[in-house]
Every structure is written in structure tokens, then in C-alpha cells.
Amino acid sequence: MLSITCPVCGPRDEDEFVFGGDASAARPADPHTLDDQAWTDFLYRRDNPAGAHEELWFHRFGCRRWLRVRRDTRTHAILAAPRLAEDSGTP
């Protein structure tokens, strides 16, 4: 089980959080201009890196804030977990 250090609540078990997906996937500025293949690629195709990866996690049973967690996919070590608002804005 992962232990994520929330900047508001401190170290907490993974069970308190909800995984929100890949934080590196940027939503297209105008999705209506995309063809079906480009939209499908945005929705379903993700890189599967071995190493540091940024993910969104919501602290559901804590402060109810979004975090941008940087996790090593090989070791599951949490490298950073700042609040999303401190990083790039709220979702």
C-alpha cells in the first residue's frame, strides 16, 4: 500500500485517496476540432513510463484537495505530492 504525504494532512494511507488519472495528459484546447482518432488517443492512450510519473490523486477522506503526485512506477516511491492549486491550478 502506498503512503502519500498530503501537504495539508501529513502522511496518509492510499485508502484515503482516489486516483484521478495521468496528470501529464493535457486536455485539447478545442476538442470539437479533433477527429475521432485524435479524441480516442486523448481519452485512452497513455504512456506507461518506467520511472517518475505524475498522477492526480484526490484526498477524499481528508482535506478533499487534489494533489499532483510524482511517483516512481518501478518502486512506488512518492517523490513529491504538492497540492494541485500550488502547481498549476485546480481541475
Ligand SMILES: [Zn+2]
Ligand atoms: Zn489532505
